[in-house]
Amino acid sequence: MGTTLSGTNKLLLFERLNPSYVLPTDIPEEFESLIIPAAGAYFREDAEAEILSQNINFGPFTLWIHDIWAKENIVLCPFIPSHIWSLHGLYEESLHLESPSAPSYLLEEKEFNLFNLPAGLHRIPMAAGKKILSVHINVEQEVLKAMVEEFPGLEALTKLDRKEAGALNAHPYNSNPICDFLIEKMLSCRYTVKRAYPYIFRICIDLLRNIAAQEANLHQPLMVDSVLNTESTHQLLNYIREHPFKKNTITQLGYMFDTTPKKLSFEFKQHFAVSIHDFMHTARMMMIYDMMQEQKTAMSEIAKISEFPNVMNMMMQVADYYSCSRSATYQ
Template sequence: MHSTLYNVNKSLPLERTIFKYSSPADIPIEYQALLLPDAGVYFRQDAECDMLSQHLLLGPFSVWLHDVLAKDNILIRSYTPVPVFTLQFMFEDSLAVPKAGYTLDERECSGFYLFPGQLHRIPMAAEKKVFSFHINIQPVVLAELVKKYPQLDVMMHGVHPRVSTRINSRPYHVNGVCDKLIQQVMTCKYGGQAGLHFRQRCVTDILLNFANQHADALQPFVYTSMLNADSYHNLFNYLSDHPHKDHSLPYLAYMYNIPLEEIDHGFRQHFAISIGEYVNMVKMMMVWHLVVEGRSKMEDIVKVTGFKGVEEMRGRLEEWYGWDVFLK
C-alpha cells in the first residue's frame, strides 16, 4: 500500500563537482538498453523508487539524463552544488512544483538559473515514470559562448547571480527540431571524439533553438501560420526525410500551398529556425553519419550531397562540428 503523504525524500543532484560513477555492469538488465556510449552512470534502486542518471561532458556542456520511476509517493529534492544555467526537457509525464507555482509539463522545456544551496522540492506520485533531459552551463562558460553565439545573451537577461530563477515565464513546447536533436544525442552510438563532437553540436543547436524561442516569445503568432500548421509540419517532415536535396523557397511554397512571402517566417514560428538553417543542419548530420560509418565512398557522398569536392565537404564538416572527422 502506498503512502498518502509525500514524505519519502529522494535526493536528485542536478549537477556534481565530484564524479564517482557506477559501473555499467552493475545496472539492472531492464535499464541496460538505455545506457549511452561514454556516459557516466549513477543508479539507485530501493522500495520507493528507481533512479538512473546518465552524464555526458560535451565541451562546454554538462548534459544529464534522468529516468525516475516512483514505486511510492516520493518527494524529489533536487539541487546543484554550483551555479548553473540549465535547460530542462520533460518527457513521458508531467510534475507539478507546488511551492514554485508551476508545472514541468510533458514535452515542454523550461530554462532556469540555479544557485547552489537551494533545494527544489517536487512531489511525484506512485507508479509515475518521468524522463528529463538537462543541459547545464556554468555562468562563466555561457558568457564565453555568447561571444560566439550572441543570440544566447537573452538567457542571461534579468538574472541575479545569487538567486535561482526561471528564465522563461512560460514553458516552451518541445518542437520538432529540439525533439530530433535530443533523439540524435540519445541514439548516437559513436564513442570517442566522433561521438563527443557530434553530440556537442546537437546540444549547441538545442541551445540556439531555445534562445530563438525565447527571443520570439513576445511576438504574436501569425494567424496564417496557425492556419497552415499541418502544412508546416508536413514541410518539416519532408525536409527531415530529404536532407540530401537543395530546396528553393518558391518550390517549397508551391509544393505545400503556403504563400511565398510567409513560408520562412511561418516555419520559424513553428520550429524556431529558418528553413535554410534547418536544411543545412540535417544535411550536415547526414554527411557526418555517412563519413563516420565509412560504408560509402567519399566521392559518392560528395555527388549525393552537392559539394564541389571531398576537401570542401571535409572543411564544412570541420567548421560545423569543430573536429576533422577524417582523422578518426
C-alpha cells in the same frame, strides 16, 4: 499552485564535484536500450524507485539525462553544489518544483525552462506509477555569455536576468518538433566517446539555439495563417527530415508546397523558431556525420549524395559545424 504529495526523499545530484560512474555491468539489462555509451552513468534501485542518470561534461557546460520510475510516492531532492543556470526539459509526465526560496513551479511535459538555481536542495514530489525523462544542460551565466562569441544565436538567453531562484523565462518554451528531433538524436547516439562528443555537443548547442530563438520571438504572436497552415508546415519539416541530402531553394520549396517563399519561411519560423535554411543545414550535417561514422560509403559518394561540389568543401563545412578540433579538447 503547490502539492501536498509526500513520500520517501530521493537525492538527485544535478552536478557532482567528484564523478564516480558505475560500470555498465552494474546496470540491469532491461535498461540497456537507454544507455548512451559516451556518457558516464549512475543507477539506483530500491523498493520506492529506479533512477538512471547519465552525464557528459563538455567543459563550458554539462549534460545530464535522468530516467526516473517511481514505484511508490517519492520526493526527488535535486542537489546543486554551486550556482548554475540550467536549461531543463521534461518528458512523459508533469511535476511541480518546490523550493523554500521560490514559489512552486509547474514543470509541464514537453516544455523547457531556463532556471536560475542557487546551491542547495530542492524538492520535486513524484506520484507512484509515474515515469519521467528529465534533460538538463547546466552552464554558468558568465560562461554562457562567453559562448555567444562563437554561437551568436544564444545571445537572447544571456539577456535574461533574475537574482532569486526560479525560472528566468517569463513563459515556458515549447519542445517543438525540431527540439524533439534533437532530443531523439541525442538519446539514440551509440557512438564511442571520441565520435559522440562532437555530435552530442552540437545537439546541445542547437537545442540552446532553438530555445534562444523562442525567447527572441517571445512577443511575436502566432498569426492566423500560420495556424491554418500548421499541417503543411509540418509536412515541410518531415520532408526535410526525410530528404536531408537535397539542397532545395526556398523558391523550389514554395513551389512544391504551393505557397510563396516569403510566406513559407515566415510560417516555418513561427512554428519551429529557426529558419528553413538553419534546419536544412542541421539535417544535412547530421546525415553526413552519421554516414561518415558508418564507414560504408566512400567520402566522394557522400559528397555527391549531399550535393556538395567536392569532398574538401563538404569536410570543411562538417568540421566547422561540429567544431571537431575544439570539441575533442572537452573529452
